[in-house]
Amino acid sequence: MSSTTTPQAAQHCRISNDPGDFGADPWLRPYLGEIARRSDFVAARRRSLCGGGSLSAAAAWPDRYGLHREGDGWRFREWLPNATAVALVGEFNGWTATPAYQLRREENGDWYGEFPLGAMAHRDQYRLAVTWPGGGGVRIPAGARRVVRSTSDLSRSDVLFNAQLWSPEEPYAWRHRSPRLASPLIYEAHVGMAQEKAGIGSFQEFTAAILPRIAAAGYNTVQLMAVQQHPYYGSFGYHVANFFAVCDLFGTPDEFKELVDTAHGLGLRVIMDLVHSHAVRNEGEGLGRQDGTRWQYFHDGPRGEHPAWDSLCFDYSKDDVCRFLLGNCRFWLDEYHVDGFRFDGVTSMLYRDHGLGRSFSGYGNYFDDNSDWEAFAYLALANELVHEIRPDAWTIAEDVSGMPGLASPVEQGGCGFDYRLAMGVTDYWFKLSDQPDEHWSMNGLWHELVNRRQDERTLSYLECHDQALVGGQSFIFKLIGKGMFDAMHCGSQDISVERGCALHKLARLATIASAAHGYLNFMGNEFGHPEWIDFPRDGNGWSYNYARRQWHLRDDQSLRYHGLGEFDRAMLAACGQRPDFFACRPQLLKLDDLAKIIVFERAGLVFVFNFHPWQSQADYGFVCLSGHYRQVLDSDAAAFGGLGRLPAEQCHVACAVRNGDCRDYWLRVYVPCRVAIVLERIDDGE
Structure with missing residues (x-):
């Protein structure tokens, strides 16, 4: 079929901004049991992670681990279950695992230490010296909030990365709230x-x-x-x-x-x-x-x-x-x-x-x-x-x-x-x-x-x-x-x-x-x-x-x-x-494969696309709602690098045409080749 026209003008089709019923998809019926079992699995993982608490409490990892200022000192915790010894090394101790910066092992493989406020300072670089059975190495803490490299020369292969203590005297003061938006x-x-x-x-x-x-x-x-x-x-x-x-x-x-x-x-x-x-x-x-x-x-x-x-x-x-x-x-x-x-x-x-x-x-x-x-x-x-x-x-x-x-x-x-x-x-x-x-x-x-x-x-x-x-x-x-x-x-x-x-x-x-x-x-x-x-x-x-x-x-x-x-x-x-x-669905008004034209309506706008490489359409008609329509966008406008073949903001009137016992309204437009126009319905024509 080269041309398709809707039998009647499309009304604005409002849709909810909320998703519909996932389980209502008929193609999912053979898999509903599998989906239910998967949902049970998610619930079991939630219970394992949260116990009787909330997910936000289970996600308190950044508060528990890493380096934090607390009162008149610092506290540090890292999860290293296979380690046998762990120490903080950095600019504050000459990059040497001194006794004052050793961590002690806790349950669940955590390593913990507390240090006086003067033990380290803002912008100090540091690492972890980790020993494990049969070996050891220096590592960056998993929760490090600032990591810096020794050079920004990307061609260098000898780049060294260190954690850096980021604790400025004056914390950032936020000025603006996040805007609330309907659609991205x-x-x-x-x-x-x-x-x-x-x-x-x-x-x-x-x-x-x-x-x-x-x-x-x-x-x-x-x-x-x-x-x-x-x-x-x-x-x-x-x-x-x-x-x-x-x-x-x-x-x-x-x-x-x-x-x-x-x-x-x-x-x-x-x-x-x-x-x-x-x-x-x-x-x-x-x-x-x-x-x-x-x-x-x-x-x-x-x-x-x-x-x-x-x-x-x-x-x-x-x-x-x-x-x-x-x-x-x-x-x-x-x-x-x-x-x-x-x-x-x-x-x-x-x-x-x-x-x-x-x-x-x-x-x-x-x-x-x-x-x-x-x-x-x-x-x-x-x-x-x-x-x-x-x-x-x-x-x-x-x-x-x-x-x-x-x-x-x-x-x-x-x-x-x-x-x-x-x-x-x-x-x-x-x-x-x-x-x-x-x-x-x-x-x-x-x-x-x-x-x-x-x-x-x-x-x-x-x-x-x-x-x-x-x-x-x-x-x-x-x-x-x-x-x-x-x-x-x-x-x-x-x-x-x-x-x-x-x-x-x-x-x-x-x-x-x-x-x-x-x-x-x-x-x-x-x-x-x-x-x-x-x-x-x-x-x-x-x-x-x-x-x-x-x-x-x-x-x-x-x-x-x-x-x-x-x-x-x-x-x-x-x-x-x-x-x-985006609260309205696009409603197809006409699809013409021979002429390479697609026409659809959405939220009071009519979109007319002519994808044909050389064939312009004069007086091209399609069924729509009654009323006056003003051109609000023309891809061919000179301001957009086009040829400027259409007058700016021209208006069109949908004319009544008898269709048996009914009356349709037809809009007829000139749409050049490789051009799209957008028309806005400005009144109902009455």
């Missing part, structure tokens, strides 16, 4: 590569220069990557060594607090990537063989090693490990006032084979022996904990497997995430980018844009950081190619540039306009940033050239990048910032 418009960002300079950006630079850009662009949430301390900068922050420490390459704990506080003052929420799926295998600066054993925090044997990531996998069956990770969730909420987390690598956690090489073609793949109930239980309890501490916090699951129930309530047998990423949307856009657009299927595109579970909240995106990494290409780069470097000036007649810029705008608008509950964009992609991401490494001469963002391109009005950025701002203003937008 997320700007995914990396502090280190946010600056234009060839170097590593800082928390202070991000606060001063980038946060105002994000707020002005219309986003309401910042998602920060690479916050937790990681020894290898090129890991993008996903090989974490010190889970309670901010990355020292970007600045101090107080400077990160200033970033979060300033964001809140600008009306922005701050969420962070939380990496609990694995840990860097480093021993000197990470958790590897912390007490001389491989199995203290991680599985022993092959199950403890991630074959694709060269990292170590947590053993979620251990109460001590879960309390450590739950305490980490609580710490970032309490200490830094972040507003939630994007849990990284959820697929890797949920399956014993980490989901590698699996297609997940049926529901049976989610409930077989490959499923890791211990990891599922940890995630469910982590979500429960986050919302117990901060009911308004957001948790997001990064899962490629499509496991049902991740964003369904725990009490229904789900995992309790607030949102899951609609990762199939970006996959489909990139499949389309490999085809001539005259072959694009509108039926296939519409299906993928709105194909989602109705019992879970989802966030859609055209692309995130994954698509821009070296070895890949961003969406606009795949469309334009080398023209990105020499034909992006406004006077260019390059056909590939015209096509790429037009489709870039259409794809982004179609993605946010059809998104279920929110939208995500990666830093710079809103204006079509031309470069991939490649962090400094031996293979590129330790260059920062591709680990930065070229903001001058967005600001230069003689370049098409400026127009793309302006369109993104207008797009967010037109739909994403409407208070009721």
Whole structure:
């Protein structure tokens, strides 16, 4: 069928912002018993961790462990069950295990010590000298809240990491409360590569220069990557060594607090990537063989090693490990006032084979022996904990497997995430980018844009950081190619540039306009940033050239990048910032595969997309509600780098047409090729 028209005009379809009934999915019926048993397993893990108390009490790990000032002295505790002797060594004792800094063993493998106030001072660097049967080594405490490296020269192989006591005389004074928002418009960002300079950006630079850009662009949430301390900068922050420490390459704990506080003052929420799926295998600066054993925090044997990531996998069956990770969730909420987390690598956690090489073609793949109930239980309890501490916090699951129930309530047998990423949307856009657009299927595109579970909240995106990494290409780069470097000036007649810029705008608008509950964009992609991401490494001469963002391109009005950025701002203003937008479902009005047109309505707005590469449509008609419609967005406007073929803010009237005993209202519009327009119903025409 080349053309489909709805038989009657769509009414505004209000939807609840709460997820539906997970168990009502008919395809889950054969697995309800398995889901019930899994729920019982989660409950058993909760009882084991909490006893008769609350999850927040069970997550008090940061208060119990690590170095703390208490009254007129310091107290320190570390969990090292295999150790035979432990001492603090640092600048305060010449890095020697003196008797005054020896720890004593307690029950459950804890080591404890108390020290006078003058025994150490703010900014003192220190480590643990740990002895175990048959050996020993120096280690960084698992709960260290500040870890610093001896040099920021990334090419050096002799970098030494130490814990640093962070206890300023004047604690940071918070000024702003977190804003309350209905739906997230997320700007995914990396502090280190946010600056234009060839170097590593800082928390202070991000606060001063980038946060105002994000707020002005219309986003309401910042998602920060690479916050937790990681020894290898090129890991993008996903090989974490010190889970309670901010990355020292970007600045101090107080400077990160200033970033979060300033964001809140600008009306922005701050969420962070939380990496609990694995840990860097480093021993000197990470958790590897912390007490001389491989199995203290991680599985022993092959199950403890991630074959694709060269990292170590947590053993979620251990109460001590879960309390450590739950305490980490609580710490970032309490200490830094972040507003939630994007849990990284959820697929890797949920399956014993980490989901590698699996297609997940049926529901049976989610409930077989490959499923890791211990990891599922940890995630469910982590979500429960986050919302117990901060009911308004957001948790997001990064899962490629499509496991049902991740964003369904725990009490229904789900995992309790607030949102899951609609990762199939970006996959489909990139499949389309490999085809001539005259072959694009509108039926296939519409299906993928709105194909989602109705019992879970989802966030859609055209692309995130994954698509821009070296070895890949961003969406606009795949469309334009080398023209990105020499034909992006406004006077260019390059056909590939015209096509790429037009489709870039259409794809982004179609993605946010059809998104279920929110939208995500990666830093710079809103204006079509031309470069991939490649962090400094031996293979590129330790260059920062591709680990930065070229903001001058967005600001230069003689370049098409400026127009793309302006369109993104207008797009967010037109739909994403409407208070009721994500409370309504998109209602298809017309789908025309031959003409490459999709028309749908949402929250009083009518979206008309013409994806055809050369065929414009004059007087194109579709059924809608009666009334007058004003054009509020035109992707072809000159301000957005378009050809300006449509008058600004033109109005249309839906005309009555007899249909047997009924009367339909038809709207007829001119929609040029590769153009999208958005119409707002301003009255009912009466």
